[in-house]
Amino acid sequence: MKIVPTYRLVMFAVIPVLAALLSAFLASGRAAMLLAGALLAILALFDLLTLSRQISALQAHVPKVLRLTCHRPGKLEVTLSCHPAPARAQILSLGAPWPLALESPLNPLRFTWPQGAEAVDLAFELTAHARGGIALTELFVQSGSLLGLWHLNRTLPVDLELRVYPELSASARRVSARFLSAHSAGLSLTRLLGQGREFERLRDYLPGDSYADIDWKATARRRKPVTRLYQAEHTQQILVAIDAGRLSARVRGGTPVLDSYINAALFLGQIARKNGDHFGVLTFSDRVSSYIRPGSGQAHHNACRELLCHEKQTSCSPAFDELFSFLRLNLAKRTLVLILTDLDDPLLSEKFLAHVEVALKRHLVHLCMPRPMASSAVLEEPVTSVEQIYTAVAGDLIRRDLEILRRALAAKGVVLKLAEPEDVAVALVNQYLEVKQRQML
Numbered sequence: 212m213k214i215v216p217t218y219r220l221v222m223f224a225v226i227p228v229l230a231a232l233l234s235a236f237l238a239s240g241r242a243a244m245l246l247a248g249a250l251l252a253i254l255a256l257f258d259l260l261t262l263s264r265q266i267s268a269l270q271a272h273v274p275k276v277l278r279l280t281c282h283r284p285g286k287l288e289v290t291l292s293c294h295p296a297p298a299r300a301q302i303l304s305l306g307a308p309w310p311l312a313l314e315s316p317l318n319p320l321r322f323t324w325p326q327g328a329e330a331v332d333l334a335f336e337l338t339a340h341a342r343g344g345i346a347l348t349e350l351f352v353q354s355g356s357l358l359g360l361w362h363l364n365r366t367l368p369v370d371l372e373l374r375v376y377p378e379l380s381a382s383a384r385r386v387s388a389r390f391l392s393a394h395s396a397g398l399s400l401t402r403l404l405g406q407g408r409e410f411e412r413l414r415d416y417l418p419g420d421s422y423a424d425i426d427w428k429a430t431a432r433r434r435k436p437v438t439r440l441y442q443a444e445h446t447q448q449i450l451v452a453i454d455a456g457r458l459s460a461r462v463r464g465g466t467p468v469l470d471s472y473i474n475a476a477l478f479l480g481q482i483a484r485k486n487g488d489h490f491g492v493l494t495f496s497d498r499v500s501s502y503i504r505p506g507s508g509q510a511h512h513n514a515c516r517e518l519l520c521h522e523k524q525t526s527c528s529p530a531f532d533e534l535f536s537f538l539r540l541n542l543a544k545r546t547l548v549l550i551l552t553d554l555d556d557p558l559l560s561e562k563f564l565a566h567v568e569v570a571l572k573r574h575l576v577h578l579c580m581p582r583p584m585a586s587s588a589v590l591e592e593p594v595t596s597v598e599q600i601y602t603a604v605a606g607d608l609i610r611r612d613l614e615i616l617r618r619a620l621a622a623k624g625v626v627l628k629l630a631e632p633e634d635v636a637v638a639l640v641n642q643y644l645e646v647k648q649r650q651m652l
Contacts, residue, residue, distance in 0.1 A: 212267060212365045214259070220360040223251055254358070261357035265297045271350050271367040279339045281378040281470075287335040287371075289350070293324075300326045304353040305333060312341035312375070319353070339375040342470055344521045347371040374520050377474040379636065411440045447488045447652050448505040448544055449643060451476040454552035455522055456496040456529040458559075463581055463632035471581065472551040473519045475636035479549070480512050482640050486647070492519060497527035499537045505546065531562050535569040547652050548576045549639060555583045555609065560616050564623070571624055575652050577642050578620065582629045583609050 272290040279285040289305065306319030315337055324331055350367040413429055416436030429437040453459075453476060459469040476492055483490040484507060491505035492515045501522070503515050529552060538548060548570060554560040563578075570576055617627045630638035646652055 212264075212363060214262070215362050215364060217355070217360055217362055219358075220255060223254075223360070255360055258356045258358040258360040262361050262363050263297070263299075263301055263354055264363070265293065265301065266303065266352050266354050266363060266365050268293050268295070269352055269365065269367060271352075271369050273347075273369045273371045275370065275372065277371060277373045279337065279373060279375045281339055281342055281375055283338070283378060285337050285339070287337055287373075289333045289335065290330055291324075291333065291352075292330045294329060296327050296329045297324055298326070300324060301354060306351045306353070307335065307347065308349070308351075309337075310345060312339060312343070313345065313373075314338045314340065319351070337373075339373070342375050342377045342473070342520065343523070345373040345375070347373065374517070376516065376520055377470045377477070379474060379478060413437050414440060446507075447647065448491070448542070448546040449479070449483050449488055450491045450493060450505055450538075450542065450546050450548050451479060451639070452493045452495060452534060452538075452548060452550045452552075453519070453522070454496070454529045454550070455494045455500065455524050456552075457524070457526050458529075458553045458556065460524045460526075461553075466632065467524075468553065468581060468632070469522070469524045471632055471635045473522065475551060475579075475639045476519060477516055478636040479639050479643055480515055482643065484508075484512055488647075490515070493534075493537075494519070494522050495529060495534045495537075496525040497530045498533050500525075502537075502541070504541070529559065531559075532566045532569075535566050538570045538574060539572070542574060545652060546574045547643065547646055548574050549642060550576065550578050551580070551635070551639070552578070553580050554578070554616060555580075555613070557612070564619055567620075567623060567625055575646065576624070577626045577628065577646070579628045579630060579635060579639050579642060581632045581635055583613075 270292050272292065273287065277285070277287055291305070301324050302321065303324055304319040304321045307315070309315050309318060315335055317336065320333055320335065322331065322333060347369060348371075350369055352365050352367055354363045355361070356363075413426060414437070416425065416430075416438045420438045424438050424441075426437050426439045429439075453469070453472045455469060459467070459472065461468050463471065480490045480492070487507070489505035489507050490512070491503050493502045494500050501518055503511075503518060534550075538546075542548075552559075552563075554563055567576060613629065620627045626642070628638050628642055
């Protein structure tokens, strides 16, 4: 605990100083100075004796984990306990050292501890403005003296982890109800078209059946030709690879690009879980930094969410050779790999094209990237400045380069999808649903 003087005591201390200045002009000023100093010392000592030491027995209780969503208000509930209970009511203040990413309108909280109460429940209103994890290890409590000349401060140890998750974009919220509603109206089961490679049943051979589908062991047992029937795979593997390199630190539409990627990956994970598919995540920059293999269930989805919540961008360029080698070695089953990255840098696009074939030998690779801002510049209005012409020409060059990249990727079997920064989540889900509907996997 620490006892500190208040501003009121500092203001009262000016009185002896004025008396000292007065003694320079009046003979009786010295006596006035001594009298004022003595009165102030007696008053400060008396007020110090009234300072309650009850906060020495205070304890703070908070939850172990508090989950918040970016830009949405939340509450941190704090319970203060004191044994024995205070003999009289007193006014206290409770504060917390919030970082700049957290906004709390009332900090510190000023409240009255009731007489005889052993516990008091309080709540901080919080609004987070950045994704990630924040550790809170202490709170500060303060009590005042009777005349308000002294404050008694104490630090209360706590163990709290705040986890801030990215907020769904407006476009993703509009479609989330249709995909995630448990009681969606008008939905029915539909048999998927296509050959598929998941075994369904055996039947007798019919003219026109392919010889490749004949089950020779069953034919030998039954002594007549038997054909294997296949159906579309009901459970598919989906992996979202997120680029956390230097280009992901850029801000598009008021949101960091990495947050848009994480937002899209988590939204796709919910859709995949609803459809019964296995979902996994991977983050990379100059190397693969984190990986959760495709799986199912709420616990698996929570693990992916916690991993992405703490992901930070790096200052390194993405190493696509490391990424595709890792996919080749760690994914045995054919998987839909959805890569969230930005290839508007010609050097990065060349590296991607040079190494993507390593993964294409086994997996289906799709690419989703935010549309460059300058690519939307078109001269639709009369030109009023030279800058408009340069901006339009730059946008035309970027569109041409993106079209060349799209054709080069299509020649290798990679589908490129451009989306506005706020629509990356919807574009990623559309890619997944198109692959599932057409049974490209």
